[in-house]
Amino acid sequence: MDLIQQCSLKVPLHILIFLLQIHFISTYPTPMKCSDTTRICTSFLAFKPQPKHTMALIQSMFDVLPSDITVESNGWDYIFIRKNCSCASGMNKYVSDTTFTVRSNEGFVNELVMDAYDGLAFLPNKTRWARKGSVISLRLFCGCSSGVWNYLVSYVMRDGDSVESLASRFGVSMDSIETVNGIDNPDSVTVGSLYYIPLDSG
Numbered sequence: 001m002d003l004i005q006q007c008s009l010k011v012p013l014h015i016l017i018f019l020l021q022i023h024f025i026s027t028y029p030t031p032m033k034c035s036d037t038t039r040i041c042t043s044f045l046a047f048k049p050q051p052k053h054t055m056a057l058i059q060s061m062f063d064v065l066p067s068d069i070t071v072e073s074n075g076w077d078y079i080f081i082r083k084n085c086s087c088a089s090g091m092n093k094y095v096s097d098t099t100f101t102v103r104s105n106e107g108f109v110n111e112l113v114m115d116a117y118d119g120l121a122f123l124p125n126k127t128r129w130a131r132k133g134s135v136i137s138l139r140l141f142c143g144c145s146s147g148v149w150n151y152l153v154s155y156v157m158r159d160g161d162s163v164e165s166l167a168s169r170f171g172v173s174m175d176s177i178e179t180v181n182g183i184d185n186p187d188s189v190t191v192g193s194l195y196y197i198p199l200d201s202g
């Protein structure tokens, strides 16, 4: 009797977890491909801090020094985080390493990472419960320019953003954003997806 009750509780939970994983896999951005695994470049990640994000927390989340953090001007409330970006051998994708320290015992690590990094980090390999104090190795989405651009900024598209608004905000042409990201139709960008904004200078 006990066993039956346990099973009837566990099965739906497992199905739920399975569905959640499928959901994350199918909506999560794919990193930028690369082939030269000796390549290292400077890259930037655009991050919109919430009130809970102190400077110390941001430094820890991204494994950077204060000098690697720039606040966006013009009242956008974003910060740009400078990170070395490299072409990971094996997977042949551009990534940048960091660690995430779990600060609660609630929920899945995947969800905490998703919430903390807002689409800028790869989800960890396995679904596991959060344990306060554990340190998770993570990889961030970054890119190195293979064209005329000096830097690429990793940017997660928000409600209200468009290729046009990003072009004017970052002072680059719509064309170059479309080229770097393989966008055919600038009206069909996806909120929550990761894009790379090419920059001439940082």
Ligand SMILES: *[C@@H]1O[C@H](CO)[C@@H](O)[C@H](O)[C@H]1NC(C)=O
Residues within 6 Å of the ligand: 040, 084
């Ligand atoms: C970034 O890469 C440069 C060039 O390879 C290296 O000199 C520098 O130490 C790296 N910085 C960090 C924080 O790893």
Ligand SMILES: *[C@@H]1O[C@H](CO)[C@@H](O)[C@H](O)[C@H]1NC(C)=O
Residues within 6 Å of the ligand: 122, 123, 124, 125, 137, 138, 139
């Ligand atoms: C996931 O695991 C594989 C194999 O163990 C490893 O190569 C890969 O780097 C891991 N991914 C992340 C994001 O840590």
